[in-house]
Amino acid sequence: MNREEEDRIIREATTSEYKEGFVTDVEQEYVPKGLNEEIIRTISARKQEPEWLLEFRLDAFRKWRKMEMPSWAHLDLPPIDFQDIIYYAAPKKDADRPKEIDPKLAETFEKLGIPLNEREVLAGVVAVDAVFDSVSVTTTFRKTLAEKGIIFCSFSEAVREHPDLVRKYLATVVPVGDNYFAALNSAVFSDGSFCYIPKGVRCPMELSSYFRINARGTGQFERTLIVADEGSYVSYMEGCTAPMRDEQQLHAAVVEIIVEKDADVKYSTVQNWYPGDSEGKGGILNLVTKRGLCRGEGSHLSWTQVETGSAITWKYPSTVLLGDHSSSEFFSVAVTNNFQQADTGTKMVHIGRDTRSRIVSKGISAGRSQNSYRGLVRINKGAQNARNHSQCDSLLIGSACGAHTFPVIRSANPSAVVEHEATTSKISEDQLFYCNQRGIGPEDAVGLIVNGYAREVLSRLPMEFAVEAQKLLQVSLEGSVG
């Protein structure tokens, strides 16, 4: 294909619409712009939090003030003015109908394809916790889940109704001062999901959180805590979108997962924050700390992520394999186009005996984007017979983008076996030619090849997500034939 045609197709692709980019016109209440102890007290008071949680926030804020923004990532991170952000925005509640969801909000989630009405969904499909800016709007199927002893609610509710559980597990996986953005989150976090699966219970449906940024000039700081008690199982999904804006918005979340003996947690993300326009203007800065602790013997945690959105992604879902015989997997597809930048990967820390981990990462870069895999596999002294295999592949589409791989392997146990392999290449002319001569156009051919390339990861997603993810891949890359 010649350059002109290539350019045309790339132009068309990059102007394709981000269909979740609308704004919901709903009355909202805010706390004033800026960040100081007063603001934190206001947020805490508005959420009617107990004293210990306020102390937790203030402690985090004091730690954060002494920290510096990390600069080690392969990202061109713009300076962030933390005093120019609104840290709390919530839709106003209609006093007459406190039990009902504002129809405008219901409409918003309807438009995004997130079912908030239980009757409309086939029974036993997905329970949803919908978060709009700083608050959770509703959580569905709570009764059905409660019958099994499962707690699935917004984080704020959990603080009110299950303070002991929250206090017991909060910040046990991601300490307050873990890193710059985790400390910031610990100080100002608003809402997120809390999920507790009791001993021996297999969660009968997929649990899902949906995060929506709506208000201008705000940041979203969600906090999610998942606890899987002995022998339990849960599959948890997370999705997110935001309106199209010229300004960049900050999203700094913390997700903590605790997996007890023989429990099994599957965590899936489809990240589709607004990526900015084709000139690299606007978009979400997605600076996230996600970590799981396989605390018990034989516990298992599986991460699956499809990253197509955000102007900048800084995210390393990690697992600490503390329990003997525990295991973890990380499956990732990260797509960047236009001026997007992604620095994402995982950390697997092997502490227990006979621990296993597997990493499969597929990066796809197009346009003028930069896409990096960054990972750590660490085998501690006591991790007898630990085993890791990592595979990181990068696919380049177009000559102006970059694909990078930064893995670190650290082994201190002679019985451990660690393997890492990575390749970088472009879509081969042969594959394209093969498709073309069978009547498949260049765009469809790229879609086909990319989907095939990412298949190993996509096939791990729950059904509802797999379909969405495949479509997203197609849209994100439409026409960027190289």
Added chain:
Amino acid sequence: MGHGRYIAPAFGGGVHTVGAGERLVLDFVILPGQSQDLRVEVDLVGEGAEVTLRGLWLCPADERVSVTVRVHHRVPGCRSSQLFKGIVGGTASVRFDGTIIVAPDAQQTEAYQENHNLLLSETALVETSPQLEIYADDVKCSHGATVGRLNEDELFYMRSRGIPEADARILQMISFLSPVTANLSETQKADIESALSSML
């Protein structure tokens, strides 16, 4: 062997610039008892330049070895291939840091890097970090890194045929290192093989 100027194999580090049509082959060996901070940098600045880097390290005692390799593909049509093998025991600690950088417009680049390590003791430490930074799309690049142990099945096979354990382990190490040692002189090979007995 190659085309253009052939630069003889040399021991040692430093910065090397390889021009159009030139070919550089660099072998290095770190024998037991040597703590080293070795830095090798190769700039491929002319089209068709080619570099082959091979190295091995044997650290049975309390060595501190750090190997940093940077191969920079600055122009199109260059080829680089790297192979590093290490055996680490005792209380030694080894760090390998290898980076391949492919500049924008350095199309038709082929770059390969491998680093394999055997970790023999509970008190030794290996850290390896093979990195790729790629800013061009028409490239073939790959890297691989492993940290592991000697294969028990192989050992059993040899022992069941009457080979003493110590000899069998040395044979395994010789075979592990052979892709790197194949191009060395007989005296160098002999030096390495006799050093292997100190690894047990």
